[in-house]
Amino acid sequence: MKVRKNEANERLLVEAARRDPARFADLYEEHFERVYAFVACRVQDRPAAEDVTSDVFHQALANLKNYEWRGVPFAAWLYRIAANAIADRWQRLARESGNPSQDDPPDEHKGVNPEQIERRAQLFRLVRTLPSEQRRVIELRFAEGKSIREIASELKRTAGAIKQLQFRGIQTLRAQLGKGTRKKLGGSNG
C-alpha cells in the first residue's frame, strides 16, 4: 500500500501551495483522511474530531510558510500540529471544567501507530469508491450514526435490504483494503 505519493510530488504540492494558497486544496485532498484518522482516535467524539481537524488545516494553511522541507513528510508536520491542537484542547477542557477526563490526555503515541492511521485513511477513501447505495448505507450508519430502521426509512428500503447493503459494503471494503497488504486478520482465521 502506497497511499502517499512520492516525496517529489508531495514537495511540488507544498511549494505550489506556498506560492499560491489556493493550491492548498490539493494538499487538503491528499491529507484530510489521515489527519482525521489521527485526530479521531485521540478525542472523545465526532464533534471534537471535526473541531480539531478543522483547526489543524486552518493552522497548516496559515503557517505553511513555516513548513521547512527537510525530507520530513508533510503528514508528519500535520500530525505535529494535530498533537499540539489536541493537547491545547485537552488543557482548555481541563481548565474550564476542572475535569480533565473529557478527552484522552495528550499522548502522541497513544494507541495508534502510523500504519494504522494510513490503513484507516485508506479505508475512508475507499468508502467513496463503493457503489452509491452501499456507500450511502455505510456513511449513514457509521458517519451519521443512524440505525438500520432510520436508514431504511430514509432510503425507502426494507431493513433486511439495508443490512444486506451494509454487509456487501463492508465485505467490499475489506477485500479492497486487503489488496496488496498484509493478511493479518484473514490469516488469524485459521
Next chain:
Amino acid sequence: MAKQTPSEQLDKLVERLLGRRDAPLPRSEAARPFDTRLVPVLEVINDLRDLPRPDFKVRLKADLERRASMASTAKAVSEFRTTATPYLSIKGAAAAIEFYKKAFGATEAFRLMQPDGRVGHAEIDIGGAKIMLADEFPEIGFRSPESLGGSPIVIHLDVEDVDAVARRAVAAGATVVRPVADQFYGDRSGQFRDPFGYTWVLSTRKEELSPEEMQRRNDEASRQQSSGSSQEKESPVAAKFIREGFHSITPYLIIPEASRWIDFVKHAFGAEERFRVKRPGAENIIMHAEVKIGDSMIELADANAQFPPTPAAMVLHVDDPDAVFDRAVAAGATPFQPVADQDYGARGGSVRDISGNSWHISKPTPGNTIFEGFRSVTPYLNPLRVEPVIEFLQKAFGGEEVYRAQSPDGVIHHAQVRIGDSIIGMGDAHGPYQPMPCTLHLYVPDADSIYNQALRAGATSIQPVADQPYGDRSGGVVDPFGNRWFIATHIRDVQF
C-alpha cells in the same frame, strides 16, 4: 437459536461496536458468538466507527478555500506594496506629534497609549508618507536620540516649497543644521534637526539630472574645494559659516582698559594679538580687537555707554598651571583660588585679571573626561541655576548637554553644553564663582533663523540681524540670564 443470515450477524456486530465507542477490538470475544467468517471485517468495522461525515470534509474544504483566497489577496498586497517606514523612538512622542503637525503639516492617524501615559505607538502622515513613532522605552532597548546622544539616520522629506516648509519648521522649533541652498544634484534643500534629535533634509527637486551629470558636478565641486582658492569663500558652503581661525563660540570681552588687558594676556598667557581697530581720534580706545591664546580666539572691545563692561569667566587649559598662575599674578591678576589638585581630577587655580575677567587656570589629568572637548580657552558660566540655562541653550541654539555632575541635593557642580564645534562650561553659582553674565560670539549656519529661535526661547533682541561690514551677517540678543549673544553667519572674508 434460529440461524441468522451473515448480514444480520454482521449488523449485530456493528450494532454492538457502535454502541460502545470505547470498546476494544473484541476479536476473541467476538469470535465465539459470531460466525468466524465475520472476523476479518471486525477491524474494518472498528475503523469505520471513525468514518468522517462526508459533508464535514466538503464544508471544511470550502472554508479553507475561502481563507486561502483571502490569504492570496493579502500575499499579493504584501508582495507588491512593500514600503519602508521610519519608526522613530522619541522622548516626548506626544510633543513630537504636535511638532510634526506644526512643522511639516503632519496629520495624526492614531495613537495607542500605555497605562503609564507613554505613547506606545502612533502613526502620522506627512504629505502621504507614513511615519511611525512611539515614546522611548529604554527598558526594552528602544531608545531615543536624546538618550543615545544623537541619531545617525537622516529623513529625507520631499516637499513642494522647501523654503516655506523650512521657515515653518524653524518657527515650530527645528534647528538649522545646513541652510536651504541649491545643491549640485538638482535639489534645493537644507538640513534641520527637530527638537527631539532627528535630522530632516527638506528638499524640493529643481532639476532632473542623470546620475552621470550629478557625478560630473560632484567631481567639479570637489576639485574646487580641494584647490582652496580664496575666491571660493563667497560660496555658501556649509562649513564656511565660521570665520577662518574661529570656532562656534568665541568669548567677546567688553572690558575697561582693553589696551592694557591685551598687554596683560600677552605677558600672562602668551597671547598673540591678531587684530586691533582703534577709535579714530582716540588711540587708546579699542573698538574691536582679536587675540589668540593657544587654539582659541578671544575678541574684545572697550566698554562704553552703549556696551557696559561684561567680563567673562573662562577656563584656560595650560600644561603648567603653577607657572602660568604665577605669571598671571606677576602681570597684575588677583589670585582667589590658589593652584591645587582639585577634587574633580585636575590641577588648577583661579585668578581675576586686571579687567575683571576670571580665569580658572587648569591642567586636566590625562584620561579625566571632565573637561573633554575644552579648547585652550573655554567660556564658563556660573548662573544661579544651571538647569534653565541648559534648557535655553538647547532651545535657542540646538545646544546639547554633554556632561553633568549633579549632587543629590540638585546642585549642578559642573555641566557642559556643546554648541556646534564648541563647549561651554557651567556650574551653579557658589563661593567666589558668582553669576557673571558675559558676551559670546556664536557662529551658526543661518543667523536669521537662530536669532529668531533664540527670541522664541526667551531671549530679547539687542540688535536685529543684518549684514555687517566685516563680513558677517549677525544680530544680537540677551538671554534670560543676562548673557549677550552675537549670532553670526560668516558670509565673506574682508581684507582690513
